[in-house]
Amino acid sequence: MSQRSTDERPPIAAAIIVNDGQVLMVRRRVKEGQLSWQFPAGEVEAGESGDEAAVREALEETGLTVRATGSLGERVHPNTGRTMFYVACDLVAGTAYVADEEELAEVAWCDRATLTAYVPYPFFGPVQEHLDANLR
Known part of the structure; x- marks a missing residue:
């Protein structure tokens, strides 16, 4: 059963892009709370x-062409209060770069150890399970 936010703003969709044992992360210019x-x-x-x-x-x-391969679930994000959709994606083409310079400061492909250093708190359960199964 999914939770729905009482927030009237549109939901947020997150692309969980795993390629060659690494996941793509972006660093926003403006933090959203701890994020x-x-x-x-x-x-x-x-x-x-x-x-x-x-x-x-x-x-x-990020300039990447990706293909959605499945839903990893949805929830109301505990820090932002926004409804979130988490989508597993495969890389189709491209090299990651900061394509949206107004929003992003940098991009990084992260293996398990690097990801833990960048994001020291646990992810939403189904996302964490997907990463545990696919990262090196």
Whole structure:
């Protein structure tokens, strides 16, 4: 059963892009609470699915063409109060870079150890399980 936010703002879709045992993280120019390093993500636009939004945001923020491969669930984020959709994605084409210079400061491919250093708190359970199964 999923939780829905009472927030009237559109939900956020996050792209969990794993490639060659690493996950792509972005560092936002403006922190959202404790959140500095996070997954490429943004608001779901009208008429768009969570999968479509995650794919679009990955391209807009990092220049990567990705394919959504499955939902990792949804929740109301405990720090932001926003409804979040988490979408597993495979890399199709491109090299990650800061494509949205207004929003992002940097991008990084993280293995398990690097990810723990960048994000020292646990992820949403289904996302953590996906990362545990796919990162080296």
